[in-house]
Amino acid sequence: xxxxxESGGGLVQAGGSLRLSCAASGRTFSTNGMGWFRQALxxxxxxxxxxxxxGGTIYYADPVKGRFTISRDNAKNTVYLQMNSLKPxxxxxxxxxxxxxxxxxxxxxxxxxGQGTQVTVSS
Numbered sequence: 001x002x003x004x005x006e007s008g009g010g011l012v013q014a015g016g017s018l019r020l021s022c023a024a025s026g027r028t029f030s031t032n033g034m035g036w037f038r039q040a041l042x043x044x045x046x047x048x049x050x051x052x053x054x055g056g057t058i059y060y061a062d063p064v065k066g067r068f069t070i071s072r073d074n075a076k077n078t079v080y081l082q083m084n085s086l087k088p089x090x091x092x093x094x095x096x097x098x099x100x101x102x103x104x105x106x107x108x109x110x111x112x113x114g115q116g117t118q119v120t121v122s123s
Contacts, residue, residue: 002026002112004096009117012086016121020081022096022114033103034072034079035059035110038092038119045095049081050103059105063089086121094119 008020024031035050049070050059058070069082079096096114097107 002028002031002098004098004112004114006094006096006114006117009094009119011120011122014086014088014121014123016086017082017084018086018119020083020094020096020117020119022079022081024077024079024098024112028077030100031098031112032101033099033110035097035099035103036070036079036081037095037097037107038090039095039116040089040092043092045107047105047107048094050105051079052103057103059103061105083119086119088121088123090119091121092119093117 003025005023032053036048037045038048039045047061051070067085072079093116095116097110098112099110
């Protein structure tokens with residue numbers, strides 16, 4: 001099993017930045033794709049970004065392209081999500097996720113999930 005713990009969420013004004021971190025523990029060698037999803041109140045969980053183990057494959061959802069950057073440090077078993085130019089519509093709980101397979105944009109393909117961290121963007 002792999003345990004994922006997110007941190008770095010909080011309250012920020014529109015136009016501001018936040019950096020989310022996700023620390024993995026346990027059988028981390030089994031993890032290939034890592035990603036971030038988010039869920040706003042009353043909506044389904046949606047894809048945000050994903051990255052392969054090598055970092056050579058990266059996917060972004062259209063609403064965050066050019067504003068968010070996903071990265072990972074395998075030596076530290078940590079994945080990051082740098083979020084710039086935040087908008088009120090980015091407000092959601094952000095979940096870190098991991099897969100034994102290469103990254104995809106579907107939440108159905110991921111095996112491990114963190115508890116989530118709240119991001120609130122005020123206008």
